[in-house]
Structure formats: C-alpha cells, structure tokens
Amino acid sequence: MSAAALDIAAAVAAEREWMEQLLARLVAAETTLGNEEAGQALVAAAFADCGLEPLSVPLDAARLRADPHSSPFSWSVEGKRNVVATWDGRAGAEASGGGGGRGRSLILCGHIDVVPPASAALWTSPPFEPRVEGDWLYGRGGGDMKAGIVAMTGAIRALRRAGVELAGSVQLQSVVEEECTGNGALQCLLDGHTADACVLTEPHPDHLTVAQVGVLWFHVDVRGVPAHAARASTLGFNAIDATYTLLRALRELEAEANVAPPPPYDAFEHPINLNPGIVSGGDWASTVAAECTLSCRLGLYPGESPADARRRVEDTIARAAAADPLLRDHPPLVRYDGFACEGSVVDAGEPLVQELSAAYASVHGSAPRLEATTATTDARHYVRHGIPAVCFGPRAERIHGIDERVSLSSVAEVARVLAAFVPMWCGTVHTQER
Numbered sequence: 001m002s003a004a005a006l007d008i009a010a011a012v013a014a015e016r017e018w019m020e021q022l023l024a025r026l027v028a029a030e031t032t033l034g035n036e037e038a039g040q041a042l043v044a045a046a047f048a049d050c051g052l053e054p055l056s057v058p059l060d061a062a063r064l065r066a067d068p069h070s071s072p073f074s075w076s077v078e079g080k081r082n083v084v085a086t087w088d089g090r091a092g093a094e095a096s097g098g099g100g101g102r103g104r105s106l107i108l109c110g111h112i113d114v115v116p117p118a119s120a121a122l123w124t125s126p127p128f129e130p131r132v133e134g135d136w137l138y139g140r141g142g143g144d145m146k147a148g149i150v151a152m153t154g155a156i157r158a159l160r161r162a163g164v165e166l167a168g169s170v171q172l173q174s175v176v177e178e179e180c181t182g183n184g185a186l187q188c189l190l191d192g193h194t195a196d197a198c199v200l201t202e203p204h205p206d207h208l209t210v211a212q213v214g215v216l217w218f219h220v221d222v223r224g225v226p227a228h229a230a231r232a233s234t235l236g237f238n239a240i241d242a243t244y245t246l247l248r249a250l251r252e253l254e255a256e257a258n259v260a261p262p263p264p265y266d267a268f269e270h271p272i273n274l275n276p277g278i279v280s281g282g283d284w285a286s287t288v289a290a291e292c293t294l295s296c297r298l299g300l301y302p303g304e305s306p307a308d309a310r311r312r313v314e315d316t317i318a319r320a321a322a323a324d325p326l327l328r329d330h331p332p333l334v335r336y337d338g339f340a341c342e343g344s345v346v347d348a349g350e351p352l353v354q355e356l357s358a359a360y361a362s363v364h365g366s367a368p369r370l371e372a373t374t375a376t377t378d379a380r381h382y383v384r385h386g387i388p389a390v391c392f393g394p395r396a397e398r399i400h401g402i403d404e405r406v407s408l409s410s411v412a413e414v415a416r417v418l419a420a421f422v423p424m425w426c427g428t429v430h431t432q433e434r
C-alpha cells in the first residue's frame with residue numbers, strides 16, 4: 001500500500017466513531033414518507049461537519065409532474081427537500097489521476113426515506129430505537145440506506161481532514177422519495193446537479209449493481225354491491241371476493257413475465273415479482289363488501305416502458321373482469337400513484353465500473369462481482385441522463401423486513417473503498433499531511 005493509501009485508510013478509521021454516532025441518530029429519525037425532514041436536518045449538519053455548505057433542493061410538484069420520467073403522486077411534496085453539498089475540485093489545476101489530468105466529477109447519492117416497519121410488534125426492539133449488538137446495528141432504514149449515507153459522508157470527511165485536494169468535484173446528495181417515486185433524485189437532475197458518474201451507496205455489498213428492473217405501482221379499485229351477509233349467496237356482490245379473482249389473473253401475468261427472462265435476468269429463477277402490498281376494503285363483517293382496493297408493485301425488465309406495463313396490467317384486469325359475470329357489470333378501475341419507472345443497465349466496460357472495481361480491489365484484494373438486481377433504485381435517473389450510475393454499499397440484512405440490521409464494520413469498509421475511489425476518479429491536485 002502506498003503512503004497516501006495508508007494515510008487515507010488511517011483517516012477513514014479515525015471517522016469510525018463519528019460515522020456510528022451519525023448512523024444511530026439517523027435511524028432514530030423516523031423518516032417514513034412525509035417525515036423525511038428530521039433526517040435531512042441531520043444530514044445537512046453532517047455535511048456542514050465535513051466543512052461543506054449544505055444546499056436545499058426543494059421538491060417542485062409542478063416541475064416534477066411536467067417531466068415525463070417522474071412518477072405520479074397524490075400527496076403533497078410541499079416542504080420536502082433533498083440536501084446536497086459540493087466539494088469543489090480545482091478544475092484547471094495540474095492533477096494526477098482523474099481520467100487524464102482533467103479531473104472528473106462524481107455524485108455520491110443516498111436516500112433518506114425509509115419504508116414503514118411492516119409490523120412494529122414483531123421487532124425484537126422498537127424499529128426506530130437503534131440497538132447495537134456485536135457488529136450489527138438494528139433499526140428500520142439502518143441498512144436501506146442510512147448506513148450508505150453515513151459511509152459516503154464519512155469517506156468525504158476523512159479525505160478532507162487528510163488534506164486531500166481534488167481536481168474534479170464531488171457532490172454528496174441525500175434525496176427523498178426513493179422508496180415510492182424516485183422523484184427526489186429526479187429533482188436533483190432537473191435542478192442541474194449532474195456529474196460524470198454516480199455511486200449510490202445502497203446496501204449492495206461485495207458487488208457493484210450494474211442492472212436493475214423498473215417498477216410500476218398500480219391500484220385497482222373494485223366496486224361490489226352491499227347487502228346483508230345473511231343473504232350474500234343470493235343478494236349483493238362482494239368486492240373482496242372479486243378482488244381475489246383479479247389477483248389470480250395478475251398472478252398469471254406475473255408467471256408469463258418469468259417464462260423467458262432476457263439477459264442478464266435469465267440468471268434469476270423468478271426476476272419479475274408482482275407484490276400485492278396493500279388490500280383494503282369493506283366496513284362491516286356482516287355486510288357484503290361494497291369496495292376493495294388492491295395496491296400492487298410489479299417489476300419490469302430494462303427496455304420495457306412503464307406505459308407498456310400499464311397496458312399489460314389494464315388488459316389483464318379488463319379480460320378477467322369481462323370473464324366474470326358480476327365483475328362484467330362493475331368494471332374495476334386501475335389507478336396509478338407512485339413508481340412508474342423503467343429499468344436500467346450500465347455497461348461493464350464503463351470507466352466508473354472499472355475504476356470503482358479497482359478501488360474495491362485495493363482494499364479487499366479482489367474485484368467485486370458485477371450483478372443485476374430485481375429491485376429498482378434511483379440509479380435509473382442518472383443513467384437516463386447519460387450519467388453512469390452503480391450501487392455499492394454496506395452489508396445489510398432483512399431490509400423491508402423485521403429486525404433490519406447493518407454491519408458496522410462494512411460501513412467502515414465501504415467508506416475506505418469510496419475514499420480510495422474518489423481521488424482516483426476526480427484526480428488529486430496535491431496531498432498534504434495534516
């Protein structure tokens with residue numbers, strides 16, 4: 001290891017306590033949809049603690065809705081903001097590395113929003129009270145992905161405190177709404193926060209994620225005819241029963257999508273998942289249910305547009321309704337609210353993939369695997385804007401599940417890899433001892 005690399009490793013190691021404290025504070029901030037600000041305030045302070053000036057990027061509902069790549073949303077985004085902070089490189093200065101001496105720019109991005117606890121009662125300890133046991137920190141959102149935000153911020157803090165001067169600029173981004181629309185990251189791009197490459201510190205350990213699926217959220221409103229339950233066999237029409245009929249048809253659509261997956265998804269047994277996430281309907285156990293709404297998430301292969309996926313969903317629902325004697329007279333309505341996004345793929349030959357792999361190898365001794373994921377992330381927005389983007393971050397378990405946890409040593413390791421990668425990518429002007 002070179003003297004500079006040793007300095008950087010030591011500088012990152014010195015940030016470990018700072019990072020762990022920040023992570024615990026972030027997990028304690030319950031940043032579910034609509035409550036992101038408590039986390040963003042902490043992130044802004046952490047960016048400032050790196051000697052950077054945090055900048056707010058407010059969500060602008062009208063501009064988002066006018067963009068064809070935004071996802072629809074029915075809720076207010078008033079008062080919501082992304083937080084970004086830029087470490088300006090010394091463009092024009094004589095630099096080493098950074099893609100031939102000119103210094104390339106980089107975005108390090110994480111999302112502050114987390115999903116709800118699924119069932120708080122099933123957790124060993126309260127989901128928003130971070131608990132450390134051995135190497136694991138437990139808490140909702142610790143892995144997905146507050147640990148990633150902490151690792152990228154810790155890496156930048158270490159580099160700055162080590163006196164590194166970059167030729168190209170690095171921007172830290174903490175965005176909102178990754179778990180429901182992706183409109184936070186999109187707002188950053190609409191506001192001109194771009195770079196030559198982007199790393200999203202999602203919980204993807206020991207590999208770089210270079211391909212991801214798209215996701216469509218849809219909601220099916222089913223109308224029944226209410227009546228007294230005592231006469232349900234002859235009177236009324238139960239919207240909950242009818243919803244099951246429609247769900248069976250949607251399961252067939254899912255099965256078809258998994259018959260012949262295109263590469264790289266042919267490596268998966270079942271890459272496309274339809275998830276009925278919420279079902280709500282009826283208002284009385286002895287009344288034939290008048291209404292039922294089914295909310296689903298459907299994956300789509302890269303190359304397939306959300307508009308295509310919508311057509312397939314609508315055709316499936318329409319066919320199933322036409323074949324049912326009761327649904328035929330009460331056609332269900334399909335609505336869209338939340339994710340409508342395409343998948344994306346980054347070429348393995350991209351300098352970002354090659355150089356981040358080299359930085360990983362400089363810390364771990366061997367190159368990371370390149371993988372596809374059956375989930376979506378904000379990477380797609382950057383890729384679509386011509387900014388190669390990959391996911392790489394700490395080791396987490398049971399994200400979106402019960403007792404989510406993240407490995408603290410992996411947070412420090414990711415920070416080390418990023419602290420090796422940033423000077424390699426952006427180029428350094430000169431390094432001085434602190």
Ligand SMILES: [Zn+2]
Binds near residue numbers: 111144145178202
């Ligand atoms: Zn995530």
